[in-house]
Each structure stands twice: as structure tokens, then as C-alpha cells.
Amino acid sequence: MNIQKTTLAVASATLAAGISMAAWAEYETLVEMGYPAPQEGELVHVPPTMADLEEADLHPELKQVIRRGYDLFTNTQQLRGENVFNDMNCSSCHLGEGRQPFSAPIWPAAVTLPNFRGKNQHVNNLEERIAGCFAYSMNGTPPAYGSDDMLALSAYHRWLATGAPVYPDQPIYGRGFPAPERPETLSYENGEALFVENCAICHSEDGSGLYEDGEYVFPATWGDGSNNWGAGIVRTHTAAGFIKNNMPLGQPLSLSDQQAWDIAYYMTRQERPQDPRFTESVDQVLEQFGPTFHKHSSYGDVREHDGHRLADHANWGEKGDIVPWNVGQGRFENLED
Template sequence: MKPIFAYTALASSLLFTAAVNASDRKDDYIKTLTGLGYPAPEANELVHIPPTMEDLEQSDMHPELKRVIRRGHDLFTNTQQLRGENVFNNMNCSSCHLGEGRIPFSAPVWPAAVTLPGFRGKNDHVNNLEERIAGCFTYSMNGKPPAYGSDNMLALSAYHQWLAKGVEVYPEKPIYGRGFPAPERPEELSYARGEQLFSDKCSVCHGEDGQGLRVAGQTVFPAPWGDQSNNWGAGIVRINTAAGFIKNNMPLGQPLSLSDQEAWDIAYYMDSQERPQDPRYTGDIKETLEKYGPTFHKRSRYGQVRETDGKVLGDHANTGEKDFLKPDTVRPRTFE
């Protein structure tokens, strides 16, 4: 069994659009999205249909380049093959970036290839594509990235750039479907409602205890919290990011089926659960919050008191499966 996160109906539909006549592709693509309830692109937005792996096979690119891009695709959809070396939880890249990283409103990865190098507030310096990928390994996969310039890092970068084929670098137009756009935050969020909603709508895949589902040692559905999930430095621990992902993509195969309130309540509950420590942890939760509370963690529950039991979230030294806190890739860049 290939351990690729299952396609949604949306993914299948959008992969199909790549096969139609080029002149009709964009219209069909937008029609598919709006038919599912997603907003139509604004007149000034950049709409890009990422090429498929079938497109790659039909291209006249060098056979060796095709092989490297295929390797990148394989690593992206089955990152668990790097378990114990670069990945220390049950996540694949495609656990968050659904549909092979191609799907709009599910943080499609091709924009990174055309907007980087760029400044990133998370680490307060200019990042290139490899460093952005390294961040996903460090935080979302609670791991240690492949070395910069290594075969695996090159393959992943090549796959990102293949998906961006035909898009100008540093596009001036805003990108349609980028990221996990969150619905407007409701006035009140409820842990109790989120817990019940998770049990009713999410646990069938992710388990009542949030540990996900693995079959024959392969991840089928990822863990939304706990030692097998992302750590406290991952983007999805921010409630707005989690709400955007949930609203636009969950339950799997039923995008936009939850109300805005339901998506936010589930995100609030999910991000009120423990997970491995933020690699930027200084050894003291208050000191770490002084550094990152005004920026990254201002939208997370890190360092906050959980109302059900009084626990201060993130106040621990647990690093999950790995035996280190911070890989050497988490470092400042000064250009001096």
C-alpha cells in the first residue's frame, strides 16, 4: 500500500481537469471549485493549475530531471520513508498539503517556488525554498531536515518548482487559493463544543485520542496532537490556521461542510492538546513566550492555561520521538 494521504473528491476533480483541452482548463477548474462552494477568483488574482505527474511524463524534459521530480513527488507523498532520520512523527508533507500539494485552499506548495527567496516573520530573515522546506521538517514533522543541497532536498525543491511551471517569479497579482484562508473568527470559541464536534466528525479518521490511523506501519490519517503530531512550532498550532485548514478541507471529502463556528471550535479544541516542544524553546515557557508570544504564538494556545484542568500548555521538555530539541537549521541569518 502506498502511504499517500487519501485524495478528496476535490483532488480527484482537479487532477482530472489537467486532461481537458488547454483553452478550457481554467474555466473547468474554476467551475469545479465554485461548484464545491469555494469563492470564484477576483479579477486581479493569479489562477494557476499545477501540472500533474502525467503531464511530467508527456513533457520533453530531460529523463534525469523527470526522475528527480518523481523522487520529489514520492518524498512529498510518502515522507514517512525518512522516519527516524528526518521525520520523527506520523506526518507526511501531503498530510497538510492535500492532493499532492496541488489543491487550492489547502496551502498548495507551488507559490513557495515563485515567491522565495522572501522575508519570513517566523524566523525574521529572508528564506529560500530549501529553508522553507526545512521549516516543515523542523516543525510539522518534528524532525531534522535533509541537508541543504542533498539529493532529497534537491528532489523536493524540484517537485515544488515543477508544480509552479509557467508562473512568473515574484508575481505581482495575489495568488488565488494560497494558504489556509480562515473564515471570520466567531465572538466565542468553545472547548466543549470542539471536543464533541471532534468526536462526531473527526474521530472516525483521527481517533478519539487524536493519534490518527496507521496501517502496516504506514500513516493513513495523521495525528492532530500528541507525540506523533507536529510540535508547538508548526503553523497549524495557530488557531486561525487550523480553522482555515479544517473549514476548507475537512472532513476529508466534504470540504466547506462545517460552519465557521464549528471549524473554529474544532481548531480551538485540537490546538488545546499537548504536542512536542517548540524547537525554539529556551528552557523556560515564560521566556519563550516573551520572544515569540507577540509574533508567532499570539494566535496559538502555547503557554496558556487549559480551562478543563488548569494545565499550562507547552510547559514541558518533551521532544516526542526525537532525542534533540532544535536541529542546526534553526538559526539566524544576518548577511554580515
């Protein structure tokens, strides 16, 4: 069943307290597939589609910019070698063109930012949040703030948020990659076997992804073509949430909670390019970010079966020694004064 068709047919439907029958109809199929039903008080928003954009009462040039943002979001590889240095598109993680519930839909960023972000310990706006995805998930360096490409991506995010309230004071239905409850124990060996059985057909047994005739088809799950050690999805619970809710592609919720966590554990204990916040050593990164971001990842762990210490390397992937300009950039350092 096509989640996108069943959840996005109604444009700009937003409910804050309770759910109307019209909106419920669009989410009923999700519930039938096993997703949790929206709860009273949750914000339920159905983003507009690109087809809706054609009918929207917007300036023609704004429509062109939104289309450009959509194009960049779904084919970020066109920025390969300039801003992207791996095999990922934005839509590799944010499925359904960034609209799909339980696949980190991107419209919430447009209505909840600026806000404080623990990852870099300061208030971020929408452009800075997008820039972080380039630095970590794309293992790249972002377009400049205010540039044409950054403006286009921001415009696409905001278009998907059409009709949603700014700074909502209720939880957002389908936001992020909600993880199932973590089992008592996780198995690397079981995760490897499950990956080969369920994931390798698209992502290859070595995690390198799939290309056909030189064209990108499915992303790498680890290695130089994947996201680096600073990307959000290298955290085991985030990967487990993505896998449980979205994988295998076309078969969401088909894996048990234990299976999703074991696959995530196996995947996130494979090597990938270095965290761009690295300056001296793995221990230096852990001293700064171990209590926050990396307490949920395997960064710096010693792998059980071979004694390899994860991320103890100076491999930056295709990016080489390019340092993303936004990493380590402070904000409001003199605010207290």
C-alpha cells in the same frame, strides 16, 4: 466529488488579469462546491500532474529527480528516524499531492521565494522554507541544503509551478488555508464533541491518528505523533482554515464557520512536542515569539477545564534531545555593515 480531478485537468494554466473560459471550467466545480470564485486580478494557476511529467520535454534525469521529490512529499515517512520523528507526511497538510487549492498548495513557494519570513525574521529561500517544515511540522531535522533529498523536494515544488510567473504582484487564488471570520466566542466543549463526531473516525478520540497493520493511514492531530508547538497549523486560525476548507475528508465546507473554529480551538489546546526554539522556559519562548508567531497559538495558555499550562514541559517526542540544525540559524547578520 474529487477536487483534484476537477481542478487539475488542465496543465500549466496561469492567468494574471481576468480568467479565460478554459481555466474557469476547471474552477467552476470548486465554486459549485461553495469555494469562492476567482476574482479579476487574481493569479489562477493549475499545476501540471505527474502524468504530464511523462510527456514533458525535460532531461530524463531531471524527471527522475522530480519523481523522487514527489515520492518524498507523499511518503515522507520513509525518512522516519533520520529527518522525520512523528507520524506526518508533507501531504498530510498539503492535500492533493501539494496541488489542491485552499489546502496550502506548495507551488506558490517556488515563485514567491526568496522572501522575508516573519517566523524566523530573515529572508528565506525555498530550501529553507522546506527545512522549516521538517523542524516543526515533522518534529524532525531537515535534510542538508543541497542534499539529494532536498534537491528532489525543491524540484517537485518548482515542477508544480511550471508556467507561473515569478514574484507575482497579484494575490494567488486558493493559497494557504484561508480561515473564515473568527466568531466572537470559541467553545472547547463544543469543539471536543464535534471532534468526536466528525474527526475521531480517522484521527482517533485521543488524536493519535490511525494505523492499519502498522501502516500509516491518517495523521495524529496532537500528541507525540503530531507536529510540535512551532508548526504553523498549531495556530488556531490556520487550523480553522484547514478544517473549514478540507475536513472531514471528502466533505469540504460541510462544517459551519463556528464548528470549524471550535474544533480548531479544541485541537490546538492539546499537548504536543515542545517548540524546538525552546531553550529555558515557556516564558522565554513567549518573550521572543509571543508578539509574532505564538500570538495566534495557545502556547503557554492555561487550559480552562483543568488548569494545565500548555507547553510547560520538556517533552520533545520521538526526536528526543536532537536539535534541528536550522533552528536559530541567522542570516545576513552583517548586512547593514
